[in-house]
Amino acid sequence: MKVCKYLYQFLTKILAVTASACLQAPRRNYVILTLFLCLNFINATPAVAANLSSDLLKQPATEITVSLGNAANELKFEPNHLELLAGKRYDLRLTNPSQLKHYFTAKDFADGIWTQKVEAGKVEIKGAIHEIELKPGGEAEWVFVPLKSGIYGLRCPIAGHTEAGMIGNIVISSN
Ligand SMILES: [Cu+2]
Numbered sequence: 001m002k003v004c005k006y007l008y009q010f011l012t013k014i015l016a017v018t019a020s021a022c023l024q025a026p027r028r029n030y031v032i033l034t035l036f037l038c039l040n041f042i043n044a045t046p047a048v049a050a051n052l053s054s055d056l057l058k059q060p061a062t063e064i065t066v067s068l069g070n071a072a073n074e075l076k077f078e079p080n081h082l083e084l085l086a087g088k089r090y091d092l093r094l095t096n097p098s099q100l101k102h103y104f105t106a107k108d109f110a111d112g113i114w115t116q117k118v119e120a121g122k123v124e125i126k127g128a129i130h131e132i133e134l135k136p137g138g139e140a141e142w143v144f145v146p147l148k149s150g151i152y153g154l155r156c157p158i159a160g161h162t163e164a165g166m167i168g169n170i171v172i173s174s175n
Pocket residue numbers: 075101102103156157158161166
């Protein structure tokens with residue numbers, strides 16, 4: 001990591017010097033800032049991932065079950081309100097006990113979390129997930145760590161379902 005730091009400092013200097021030499025004064029600062037931000041971004045992303053894998057992802061997960069619809073085919077999430085803490089690890093178990101297909105769609109929420117995996121049947125999916133479709137009798141497990149606090153909307157976008165009340169919200173708080 002030390003080597004990385006020196007290399008990073010060296011590259012920053014080279015870029016700053018090159019930019020100063022090539023450009024007129026008014027635009028110089030802007031370009032240096034842009035290059036600096038780019039380097040920072042490249043530098044910071046692996047660090048965030050490394051921290052997540054070493055600490056946050058080793059915590060025992062809190063299990064939460066959300067039912068999409070119910071045996072009476074009512075169009076609702078049960079529960080329809082979730083409260084989560086940023087930095088904790090969760091195992092969200094989604095079930096669909098109804099005879100209808102449903103979605104768990106919460107795109108802004110999905111952008112504010114780190115997804116470790118989604119498991120469905122014998123398949124495990126890694127990486128960003130934005131919505132999950134559950135066929136009748138379907139089950140899935142979403143393991144993640146919330147990162148960004150906020151109040152996020154949840155809905156099932158199948159025609160008529162949102163309108164009938166198949167909506168909810170997910171609150172991520174920092175404490
Ligand atoms: Cu639905």
